[in-house]
Amino acid sequence: MSGNLSNIFGGPWSPPPIPIYDPPEVQLKRAMEAAGLTPPAAVFLDGKLHRFQSGTKGTPGKGDKTGWYVAFPEGIPAGRFGCWRLGFEAPWRADVGRELTISEQMANTRRLAEAKALRDAEITKTREVAADTVSSIWASCMAASEAHPYLARKGIAPNGARVTSDGRLVVPLYTPEGTLASIQYIDGDGGKLYHTGGQTGGCFWIVGTMDDPGPLYIAEGFATAATIHQVTGRPCAVAYSASNLVPVTGTLRERHGALQELVIVADNDASGVGLRYADQASAKHGARVISPPVQGDANDYAQGGGDLAGLLSPPQSDWLIPADDFAQSPAPISWLVKHWLQDRALIMVHGPSGGGKTFVVLDWCLSMAASLPEWNGHKVKPGAVVYLAGEGHHGLRGRVAAWKVARGATRLTMWLSRAGCDLNTPEGYRRVVESVRALGELPRLIVVDTLHRFLLGDENSAQDAKSMLDACNALMAEFDCSVLLVHHTGVSEEAQHRARGSSAWRGALDIEVSIIPAKADAPMQIVQRKSKDAELAQSVYATLESVTIPGWIDEDGEAVTSAVVQFAEAPVEREKESATAKHRKLFENAWWASGAEVREGKPYVSRSAIVSYLMESGIAKSEASAKQAIKPSETNRLIGALTLAEIIAPYEHGWMVICGVEGSAMLMRRN
DSSP states (O other), X not given: OOOOHHHHXXXXXOOOOXXXXXXXXXXXXXXXXXXXXXOOSOOOOSSSEEEEOOSSSSOTTTTXXXXXXXXXXXXXXXXXXXXXXXXXXXXXXXOOSSOOOHHHHHHHHHHHHHHHHHXXXXXXXXXXXXXXXXXXXXXXXEEOOXXXXXXXXXXXXXXXXXXXXXXXXXXXXXXXXXXXXXXXXXXXXXXXXXXXXOXXXXXXXXXXXXXXXXXXXXXXXXXXXXXXXXXXXXXXEEOSSSTTHHHHHHHHHHHHOTTSOEEEEOOBOTTOHHHHHHHHHHHHHOOEEEOOSSSBOHHHHHHTXXXXXXXXXXXXXXXXXXXXXXXXXXXXXXXXXXXXXXXXOEEEEEEOTTSSHHHHHHHHHHHHHTTOSEETTEEBOOOOEEEEEOSOHHHHHHHHHHHHHHHTOOOOOEEEXXXXXXXXXXXXXXXXXXXXXXXXXXXXXEXXXXXXXXXXXXXXXXXXXXXXXXXXXXXXXXXXXXXXXXXXXXXXXXXXXXXXXXXXXXXXXXXXXXXXXXXXXXXXXXXXXXXXXXXXXXXXXXXXXXXXXXXEEOTTSOEEEEEEEEEEOOOOOOOOXXXXXXXXXXXXXXXXXXXXXXXXXXXXEEHHHHHHHHHHTTSSSSHHHHHHHTOTTOTTSHHHHHHHTTSEEEETTEEEEOOHHHHHHHHHHHO
């Protein structure tokens, strides 16, 4: 049987085109370009470390080769590349148009590790050679004078800087251990160049001494640091670059302790890089950040006639004010959701997993984002919300959609993150800040849901908690907003009404809210546990009502639903059984268990019978605890409480019911 295949395939058939991929050498060069580096004219896949001029800085043709790469040709070509000046490196693998096999993945991992080892060995070797060289150069240099063109132009003293034989100014870079690691050359026009191969990351130099108490300043460049020292008389550390502010601040914080005031004087550059790294250093290690009000660094500001002394040390004459004056002007609390979410505050909402805390937080956020006038009778302030969601994105999508249907909302000024990040790290904090800045609208509230998904470290560690709290405070200062943390409660029954982890969390909060899950006979309860600046709000009760989302159909063709918070009445509390009533019931149960004996026409229980009942029923775990419960002196326990209430009295080897009403009721039930 024959047939025309072209009819089957709908026309002439031809095999799909085979994709053509660039040679691995070309792919590597393109990866370098994408990373902002200028690749070399030719690359070699030979498993050796190669250096090249990365185009980041320096003078072409002067041997300024801070770029590097290692690439292996075997199997799937792979390796690493980077730039020592930028402190940047990245893995690389050639694109072959398919997923790698397990063996190829293992080989690729091995080659990347080999490339890293070669890179590390080269760095160590280069730095050792550079350290020996710069020590010799530094020793041979002469002390600089104020007549040096660069110093004269900047209006600063040498402060220990030196001069090479060809007239360039030289300043040192020391490791945290105090070893000279590299030097920076500065020509008369201000051109700067590090000694090739020397370590720069984490290195610094302090202009001035720490002999007298006071703040320690940190700046990017030597001229800035020298100017600050000249104006204040205080020491100033030279970090040499914006990216180096974070490790240098960390070293100084570790060296001088938590009580030392560190002040970072950031450059006000057009790109905002200086302030961005200064904010990271402040959030991570604790430091005050100051920046000139106009573009430029502190030296530019002083040279332009600015009051640098006033900027660095503002007058403190009004720092302490009389209490009468302090209390004279009203300062009402600003609320986002009145009585519940305070403006410019750190807030935490916690509850057990699946208890409804995210639904409640979303209800607040969406009420603000949709400009609703109130939340359960509490006035709402409209505003933008940034919701950092670390998990459950699929569920959040439905919850937001269902809320819009239930509340009749159309447009929301709210943004959600695609994933979590380590907020208490420089990289994570920078990612959040840059993403929020790019929105073009300042948020009134930033939500972190959940705390665990955004914390690098242990929530039980006070130190890790502090780093996260510092990051939250930095966000509040950066955007003049509130930050709300969503967190879990502990596992044990007694821990259900407090946040899990270190006690440092609660101590730092302005407002703390606990979500108590719904029970069979009671709705969910929203309880305010702490409100630092106001009276505690009355608890709110709510249920989660199912809402069908129009147009949403699942894979089985059924309508998709989600839940929305609906407010409910407070449950009617049942009168709790009194302790005396419990003791009466327990005594009667022991009486029945011992045969319902009667003495002189009244119910009677022997001492041994009560002890046996308490042990057999599991109320007492041991004979000793059972005997403790029947001591007449224990007036808050069984026998002592009933004796004190004149319901029973000692008789023979036990106790007799002397209360006529109680005794008659027991006898009637017996008969």
